[in-house]
Amino acid sequence: MRALPRVLLVAGTLAVLLAAGYGAGLGYLSWRESRAPSTGAVLVLKDGRRVPLIQPAPPVAPTSAAGATPVPAPGRAGIGAPAPTSDQPSAAALPPLRVRVPRLGLDWPVVLSDGQHLPRFKGVGWLLGSAYPGQAGNLVLLGHLDGPYATFGRLHELGANDTVAVVTEAGVRAYRVRTVFQATPDDVAVLAPTDQATLTIITCSGRWDPRVRMYDHRLIVIADLVTSVTVR
Amino acid sequence: MKHLTIKRAALWLCASLLALTLLPLAAQATGLQRETVTILVDFTTPTGTTILGTIVGHRIVDVPTTTEYTFTGTVNGLPAHASATVTERWADDGHAQIEVTALPDWQIPGVDPTVRQFSVVQIAKNLITVNGLPVAIDGNLQAPGGGRTTYIATNPGRGPLEILALPNTGVGPAAALGSLELVGLPGTPTDLIALVLAGVLAGISGLLAWTARPWRKAAVHADRI
Numbered sequence: 001m002r003a004l005p006r007v008l009l010v011a012g013t014l015a016v017l018l019a020a021g022y023g024a025g026l027g028y029l030s031w032r033e034s035r036a037p038s039t040g041a042v043l044v045l046k047d048g049r050r051v052p053l054i055q056p057a058p059p060v061a062p063t064s065a066a067g068a069t070p071v072p073a074p075g076r077a078g079i080g081a082p083a084p085t086s087d088q089p090s091a092a093a094l095p096p097l098r099v100r101v102p103r104l105g106l107d108w109p110v111v112l113s114d115g116q117h118l119p120r121f122k123g124v125g126w127l128l129g130s131a132y133p134g135q136a137g138n139l140v141l142l143g144h145l146d147g148p149y150a151t152f153g154r155l156h157e158l159g160a161n162d163t164v165a166v167v168t169e170a171g172v173r174a175y176r177v178r179t180v181f182q183a184t185p186d187d188v189a190v191l192a193p194t195d196q197a198t199l200t201i202i203t204c205s206g207r208w209d210p211r212v213r214m215y216d217h218r219l220i221v222i223a224d225l226v227t228s229v230t231v232r
Numbered sequence: 233m234k235h236l237t238i239k240r241a242a243l244w245l246c247a248s249l250l251a252l253t254l255l256p257l258a259a260q261a262t263g264l265q266r267e268t269v270t271i272l273v274d275f276t277t278p279t280g281t282t283i284l285g286t287i288v289g290h291r292i293v294d295v296p297t298t299t300e301y302t303f304t305g306t307v308n309g310l311p312a313h314a315s316a317t318v319t320e321r322w323a324d325d326g327h328a329q330i331e332v333t334a335l336p337d338w339q340i341p342g343v344d345p346t347v348r349q350f351s352v353v354q355i356a357k358n359l360i361t362v363n364g365l366p367v368a369i370d371g372n373l374q375a376p377g378g379g380r381t382t383y384i385a386t387n388p389g390r391g392p393l394e395i396l397a398l399p400n401t402g403v404g405p406a407a408a409l410g411s412l413e414l415v416g417l418p419g420t421p422t423d424l425i426a427l428v429l430a431g432v433l434a435g436i437s438g439l440l441a442w443t444a445r446p447w448r449k450a451a452v453h454a455d456r457i
């Protein structure tokens with residue numbers, strides 16, 4: 001019984017310290033998230049410019065084009081323009097469920113990917129921060145060229161005017177291939193937001209470098225939205 | 233009298249047609265609002281489990297709001313899927329009590345759905361807590377019907393993701409050794425030879441250990457007797 005006050009004192013002190021630590025931790029995270037949101041993503045271009053892939057959502061609807069001053073860049077409409085905010089009200093913001101390339105007989109499930117973690121099964125990654133199917137912006141899909149999870153091994157067979165279908169819960173969005181080309185791995189500008197509804201498909205290509213365990217190029221397929229919604 | 237009756241009948245007919253025309257509008261006005269909310273989840277647990285996927289919720293906006301949520305994505309790269317029916321009670325924007333009322337489908341390996349009550353509180357811009365655990369989101373939470381339907385949720389405090397290179401989407405010409413890749417092992421010929429050598433060494437070690445066991449010696453001894 002004599003030890004009870006001491007036990008209570010120690011328990012109380014521990015509780016206060018825990019609460020203070022928790023509060024301080026939340027305070028730090030609040031400060032940190034207000035300055036550098038963890039939900040953001042930035043493309044670091046070859047020339048060092050930084051292009052936001054995801055623009056943090058403002059607390060209220062913006063009344064003006066807030067943000068960084070646009071930096072013009074050749075060849076890519078999205079670079080320099082304010083990235084689309086992720087909280088633009090939309091009735092059709094549904095994630096892609098499958099991607100189909102009818103001419104090549106491809107039909108793969110699509111899951112979210114942050115670019116560092118790709119599906120470890122025969123599936124295609126939808127880059128976090130890229131556009132929703134059918135909406136303005138750059139919808140980016142990533143798929144393995146080879147190996148047990150290969151999905152886009154025949155992507156090089158695609159050509160202009162081929163159709164790529166992206167399936168969502170609401171229906172199918174059809175994209176028509178505009179161009180197919182190779183890029184170097186550091187050419188992240190292909191991921192940049194676009195003004196129009198665009199689909200960018202990426203897989204590996206070129207020569208395998210065993211030292212760095214990766215291919216020296218990437219195959220890029222750019223396609224434009226041709227139909228809005230076709231209900232299944 | 234007869235003229236008046238026809239006039240009344242005509243008026244009644246016009247009124248009826250007008251009512252029929254307005255009926256759908258009235259039903260829509262009194263009907264419950266429906267909305268679809270999409271949450272992109274990119275979360276890594278302290279034990280290193282990476283959960284990536286989309287949560288799509290179909291809401292019937294009411295007090296409380298009933299929502300059918302579906303998760304589709306990956307856990308450590310492997311496919312995962314789940315669906316749940318929840319009841320959302322929003323005090324205001326950024327404050328909600330969420331109760332899971334049904335879990336008809338749960339195919340998320342390594343994650344046990346024991347918790348059925350969630351308290352969601354926005355404590356600052358871009359930061360909420362879910363049952364006290366901090367979660368980073370983009371912007372502010374809005375109550376159902378508020379207009380916002382897409383969110384991103386991730387680990388707080390890690391800062392924005394910097395993308396310096398396009399993702400590596402190949403495993404090389406040794407991809408024929410796919411089975412190695414499937415179990416998370418490298419797939420080059422050198423690695424395969426090393427793996428085979430390691431297996432042979434392990435087999436020899438096991439054989440030696442087996443022959444050196446006391447019961448084996450005892451058995452041999454008994455044979456001699």
